[in-house]
Amino acid sequence: MLKPAPEPPSHEITPELVYVRRRELIRNGARILGTAAAVGAGLTWLVHAAPAPDAPEAPAIAVATVPPVAAAEYDVPDEPRTSYQSVTTYNNFYEFGLDKDDPARNAHTLQTRPWAIEVAGEVRQPRTIDIDDLLKWFPLEERVYRMRCVEAWSMVIPWLGFPLGDLVKRLEPTGNAQFVLTLIAVGLYGRMLPNQNGAPLRLVVPWKYGFKGVKSIVKINFTSTQPRNSWQIASPHEYGFYANVNPAVDHPRWSQATERRIGELGRRKTLPFNGYAEQVADLYADMDLRVNF
Numbered sequence: 001m002l003k004p005a006p007e008p009p010s011h012e013i014t015p016e017l018v019y020v021r022r023r024e025l026i027r028n029g030a031r032i033l034g035t036a037a038a039v040g041a042g043l044t045w046l047v048h049a050a051p052a053p054d055a056p057e058a059p060a061i062a063v064a065t066v067p068p069v070a071a072a073e074y075d076v077p078d079e080p081r082t083s084y085q086s087v088t089t090y091n092n093f094y095e096f097g098l099d100k101d102d103p104a105r106n107a108h109t110l111q112t113r114p115w116a117i118e119v120a121g122e123v124r125q126p127r128t129i130d131i132d133d134l135l136k137w138f139p140l141e142e143r144v145y146r147m148r149c150v151e152a153w154s155m156v157i158p159w160l161g162f163p164l165g166d167l168v169k170r171l172e173p174t175g176n177a178q179f180v181l182t183l184i185a186v187g188l189y190g191r192m193l194p195n196q197n198g199a200p201l202r203l204v205v206p207w208k209y210g211f212k213g214v215k216s217i218v219k220i221n222f223t224s225t226q227p228r229n230s231w232q233i234a235s236p237h238e239y240g241f242y243a244n245v246n247p248a249v250d251h252p253r254w255s256q257a258t259e260r261r262i263g264e265l266g267r268r269k270t271l272p273f274n275g276y277a278e279q280v281a282d283l284y285a286d287m288d289l290r291v292n293f
C-alpha cells in the first residue's frame with residue numbers, strides 16, 4: 001500500500017541551488033535577450049514551475065532560460081501524469097530496500113551534500129566535479145517522459161534537468177558520442193529531486209527500461225568497450241545491455257506486451273521504444289533486437 005508523500009523536509013530544498021540559479025537566470029536572461037524587460041520575464045518562470053496538484057507546497061527550483069513547461073516534443077499530452085505521491089513513494093532503489101515503499105522510508109539516510117562526481121576514462125581531463133559547481137553549468141528544462149520498468153509497470157513523470165549531451169560535450173570525451181532525448185534529472189514536478197528518486201543527479205533514458213536510469217550518480221566513466229551493467233551481472237539472460245522497451249521480446253518470466261500504469265485501472269499496451277520509436281528506432285536499425293535485448 002502506498003503511503004502519503006511525506007512533507008518535504010526543509011533541507012530538501014537546497015537554498016544554495018536556488019540562489020545560484022537565480023543569479024544565473026538573471027545573467028542568462030540578460031545575455032540572451034539583452035533587456036531589463038526580458039530579465040523580468042525570466043524571473044516569472046522562477047515562480048511558476050508548477051508542482052503537482054497533490055505535491056506539498058514548497059519553493060520551486062529556479063528554472064533558467066527555458067520555461068518550466070515541457071516543449072511539445074518532450075511532452076506526453078494525451079496521457080495523465082502519474083501523481084507526485086506515486087512517483088515519490090513507489091520506487092526501485094535497491095540500495096534502500098527491495099519493497100516499493102522502502103526507498104521513500106529509508107533514503108533520508110542518503111547524504112547528498114557534499115557530493116562529488118568522478119569523471120574518468122577516455123576524456124581529455126579526468127577530474128572530480130562538485131555537484132554544486134555542476135548545477136551551475138546548464139539551464140534547467142522540464143521534460144515529461146513515460147517511464148517503463150522492466151517489471152511491466154510504468155509512469156509519466158515531469159522531470160527537471162538538462163540534456164546528458166550537453167554534459168558530455170562539456171566533459172570533452174576523446175571519442176565521438178551521440179545522445180538523443182536523454183536527460184540528467186535534478187528535479188521533478190518543479191521541485192528538487194527527492195532522495196528516493198536518485199538525488200542529487202540521476203539519468204533518464206525514456207526509451208529504455210527504467211533500470212538504465214542510474215540514480216545518485218557518483219562516477220561517469222567514458223569507455224570504448226561496452227560495459228556490463230549491474231542487472232546484466234545479476235542475471236544476464238533477463239537483463240541485456242540495450243534494455244530497449246520492446247513489447248515483442250518477453251522477459252523470461254513474464255510478458256512485456258502490456259504494462260500497468262501506476263494510478264490507472266487495467267493495463268496499457270506497451271509501445272515499441274516506449275513510444276519514442278520515431279526519435280530513436282533508427283539507432284538500432286541494423287540490430288536484431290531479440291539478440292540485442
Ligand SMILES: Nc1nc2c(c(=O)[nH]1)N[C@H]1C(S)=C(S)[C@@H](COP(=O)(O)O)O[C@H]1N2
Nearest residue numbers: 091092093094095149197210211213214215
Ligand atoms: N542506484 C540505483 N538506480 C536505480 C535503481 C536502483 O535500484 N539503484 N533501480 C532502477 C529501476 S529498476 C527503475 S524502474 C528506476 C525507478 O525510478 P523511480 O523510483 O524514480 O521511479 O530506477 C532505476 N535506477
Ligand SMILES: [Mo]
Nearest residue numbers: 149150210211
Ligand atoms: Mo525497473
